[in-house]
Amino acid sequence: MSDLFSKFDPLIQQRDELLATGLTDPFNLVMEKVESPTVAICNGKRTILLGTYNYMGMTFDPDVIAAGKQALDDFGSGTTGSRVLNGTYGGHKAVEEALKDFYAMDHAMVFSTGYQANLGVISTIAGKDDYIVLDIDSHASIYDGCALGNAQIIPFRHNDIEALEKRLKRIPEGADKLVVLEGVYSMLGDVAPLKEMVAVSKANGAMVLIDEAHSMGFIGENGRGVAEAQGVIDDVDFIIGTFSKSVGTVGGFCVSNHPKFEILRLVCRPYVFTASLPPSVVATAATSIRKLMDSADKRAHLWENSKRLHAGLRQLGFELGSKEPQSAIIAVIMPDLEKGAAMWEALLNEGLYVNLARPPATPAGMTLLRCSLCALHTEEQVGEVLGMFAAAGRATGCIS
Amino acid sequence: MPDRAQTLAKVIELIEPFNKKGVAVSESTRFAQDLEWDSLTVLDFVANVEDEFDVLISMNMQAEIETVGQLVDALQKLTS
Numbered sequence: 232m233s234d235l236f237s238k239f240d241p242l243i244q245q246r247d248e249l250l251a252t253g254l255t256d257p258f259n260l261v262m263e264k265v266e267s268p269t270v271a272i273c274n275g276k277r278t279i280l281l282g283t284y285n286y287m288g289m290t291f292d293p294d295v296i297a298a299g300k301q302a303l304d305d306f307g308s309g310t311t312g313s314r315v316l317n318g319t320y321g322g323h324k325a326v327e328e329a330l331k332d333f334y335a336m337d338h339a340m341v342f343s344t345g346y347q348a349n350l351g352v353i354s355t356i357a358g359k360d361d362y363i364v365l366d367i368d369s370h371a372s373i374y375d376g377c378a379l380g381n382a383q384i385i386p387f388r389h390n391d392i393e394a395l396e397k398r399l400k401r402i403p404e405g406a407d408k409l410v411v412l413e414g415v416y417s418m419l420g421d422v423a424p425l426k427e428m429v430a431v432s433k434a435n436g437a438m439v440l441i442d443e444a445h446s447m448g449f450i451g452e453n454g455r456g457v458a459e460a461q462g463v464i465d466d467v468d469f470i471i472g473t474f475s476k477s478v479g480t481v482g483g484f485c486v487s488n489h490p491k492f493e494i495l496r497l498v499c500r501p502y503v504f505t506a507s508l509p510p511s512v513v514a515t516a517a518t519s520i521r522k523l524m525d526s527a528d529k530r531a532h533l534w535e536n537s538k539r540l541h542a543g544l545r546q547l548g549f550e551l552g553s554k555e556p557q558s559a560i561i562a563v564i565m566p567d568l569e570k571g572a573a574m575w576e577a578l579l580n581e582g583l584y585v586n587l588a589r590p591p592a593t594p595a596g597m598t599l600l601r602c603s604l605c606a607l608h609t610e611e612q613v614g615e616v617l618g619m620f621a622a623a624g625r626a627t628g629c630i631s
Numbered sequence: 632m633p634d635r636a637q638t639l640a641k642v643i644e645l646i647e648p649f650n651k652k653g654v655a656v657s658e659s660t661r662f663a664q665d666l667e668w669d670s671l672t673v674l675d676f677v678a679n680v681e682d683e684f685d686v687l688i689s690m691n692m693q694a695e696i697e698t699v700g701q702l703v704d705a706l707q708k709l710t711s
Contacts, residue, residue: 388674
């Protein structure tokens with residue numbers, strides 16, 4: 232019978248065929264116990280976590296946990312309200328203060344998730360007659376923000392400075408323009424040429440919004456992201472970020488120096504029409520953000536881990552998403568979904584968790600085994616990981 | 632307004648490098664169903680069309696364009 236679900240039939244069929252081969256469902260894994268930022272128990276087995284975005288390993292930080300517990304005791308389990316009604320507690324203001332200090336910016340606005348931060352800010356500032364020029368590989372939350380605001384969407388080829396410039400120059404005179412870029416693109420772990428792109432955007436009168444979800448806490452001298460590392464953070468109008476990666480909890484934010492920024496709190500629907508974050512979450516986030524300001528040693532160790540894994544995987548013969556390690560994400564390119572799922576399962580059996588990523592989340596229809604490193608992975612763990620990749624790769628025929 | 636037949640001929644010429652299946656292209660040819668283009672092919676093709684005609688074809692406009700004929704119509708409007 233045909234109904235509204237008929238459009239999902241091809242996906243249902245593809246999934247059934249994959250699981251019929253006896254493979255473990257890669258999208259249904261349960262973490263039975265989490266021992267630390269780098270180790271969990273899955274299917275009763277000790278598993279090294281290499282696909283969590285927990286870049287700075289803050290999830291089990293004793294100060295962070297203590298702050299969360301204290302907030303639970305002092306403020307209860309939830310706010311049951313919107314930020315603009317009864318849902319702004321002292322903790323929400325405190326985490327916004329922490330963000331302003333972290334980024335050295337005038338304004339910070341906290342959303343309930345990173346997805347909502349992109350959705351809210353983009354859809355609110357760019358409306359029907361405005362133009363958004365964005366990298367084709369932008370995250371789903373960016374595209375959804377563009378669609379919600381009903382702006383004119385102009386994509387350009389991934390990281391192509393000239394393609395961006397050409398499109399900016401063709402936008403009709405007088406129209407308002409927003410360029411949306413990411414610091415680190417999460418699928419392949421590559422970094423944007425922000426120095427050139429921000430300059431081109433500003434020269435053509437566009438505002439610039441950069442999603443630094445995968446760089447916060449790690450890239451840049453103060454962990455402010457790729458825009459800081461490339462020396463253009465002062466020319467960026469809006470930085471979007473998340474608490475669900477380096478910060479180690481959940482939530483999203485936008486920081487900005489725009490003098491009228493605070494009006495967004497009244498006009499941004501994904502900010503107004505949802506409940507605010509629980510007090511324990513904002514307390515853990517604020518504590519974590521302040522600790523991240525002073526984490527140069529951890530940043531250095533994370534770079535070491537990233538370089539070591541990248542070099543090791545290349546040496547084993549795997550094809551990787553970037554020639555050089557540019558972030559804490561190392562993407563291993565698989566020939567197809569079947570091989571990718573088999574390799575994913577073989578790694579899990581070895582005791583290693585990575586992300587299996589496939590279209591439409593991936594660019595160019597690629598299947599990826601995406602690894603994200605943590606500052607708390609030890610040198611020994613990275614060595615163990617490489618051993619597991621070697622064994623699983625040979626067992627599945629991905630490498631010889 | 633530029634000559635419609637010329638625009639059509641140019642569009643067909645720009646389609647050819649991406650016409651991997653060797654489909655006979657006419658005004659009624661559909662990009663998704665007949666040429667079976669994925670999103671990256673669409674991006675490359677649209678970029679070439681934009682450069683050739685010096686126009687912008689937003690994703691909002693692309694969503695309304697299913698056939699070669701509809702693309703030609705849109706280009707006639709954009710360049711007039």
